[in-house]
Amino acid sequence: ILLLIRNPKDVATSYYHFSNGVATVPSYESWDDFFTDFMAKKTAWGCYLEYLFEWNKYADKENIMTITYEEVKENPALSVKNIATFFGIPLTEEQLQLVVERSSFQSMKKNSDKTHGSFGNILFRKGGVSDWKNLFTEDQSKKMDKAFEEHIAGTKLGKKLKYDLYCKA
Numbered sequence: 001i002l003l004l005i006r007n008p009k010d011v012a013t014s015y016y017h018f019s020n021g022v023a024t025v026p027s028y029e030s031w032d033d034f035f036t037d038f039m040a041k042k043t044a045w046g047c048y049l050e051y052l053f054e055w056n057k058y059a060d061k062e063n064i065m066t067i068t069y070e071e072v073k074e075n076p077a078l079s080v081k082n083i084a085t086f087f088g089i090p091l092t093e094e095q096l097q098l099v100v101e102r103s104s105f106q107s108m109k110k111n112s113d114k115t116h117g118s119f120g121n122i123l124f125r126k127g128g129v130s131d132w133k134n135l136f137t138e139d140q141s142k143k144m145d146k147a148f149e150e151h152i153a154g155t156k157l158g159k160k161l162k163y164d165l166y167c168k169a
Contacts, residue, residue: 002083003055006069007161009132009144011048012038014125016135019043021122031135039143049151056155066160073129076100 006014016034020027025044028034034043041047058064065086072079080099084091091099101107105127112120136144145163152158 001064002086003059003064003066004069004072005052005055005066005157005161007129007132007163008048008052008148009136009141010069010129012144013132013135015043015048017125018122035136035140039147049147052152052157052161053155056152056157059156066157068161070129070162073105073127076104 012035015038016028016031019025019034028037037043041050055066059066065083067079067083077096077100080096080103081091084096084099105124108115109120109124109127112124116123132141148158148163152161153163
């Protein structure tokens with residue numbers, strides 16, 4: 001099992017834009033309204049911090065590899081190599097580079113009409129790290145920091161997220 005996790009602030013940001021782009025998911029008049037529901041665990045699919053907490057129970061199992069979105073963005077080639085090794089898939093250098101190129105956000109976004117139809121424009125928005133800084137107020141950031149500290153910071157997955165590096169203003 002490959003478990004890809006992402007910093008909670010970027011998850012909230014991405015989910016906000018996603019929810020406002022999909023007709024079957026409740027949309028929000030404002031970021032503030034969404035943030036209130038997100039923190040109160042009133043969004044579809046539940047609470048991301050609880051999701052991480054539940055997965056943390058399995059983080060040490062040998063059949064689970066956890067990787068962060070931020071790691072993949074920072075070093076795609078190493079990430080692909082580690083994933084292939086985990087699954088026992090030998091890759092030549094040429095194959096590795098091909099996977100890195102085809103699985104890049106830019107490549108997936110460019111091909112999203114073919115792979116996901118009109119839904120692709122909703123799924124592939126920016127693909128960056130730290131976009132939360134464009135939405136979160138200082139107070140909202142502190143609320144998320146507090147929730148993170150209370151629920152997940154001391155766990156293996158919490159430490160893997162490198163919260164101080166990617167989530168602090």
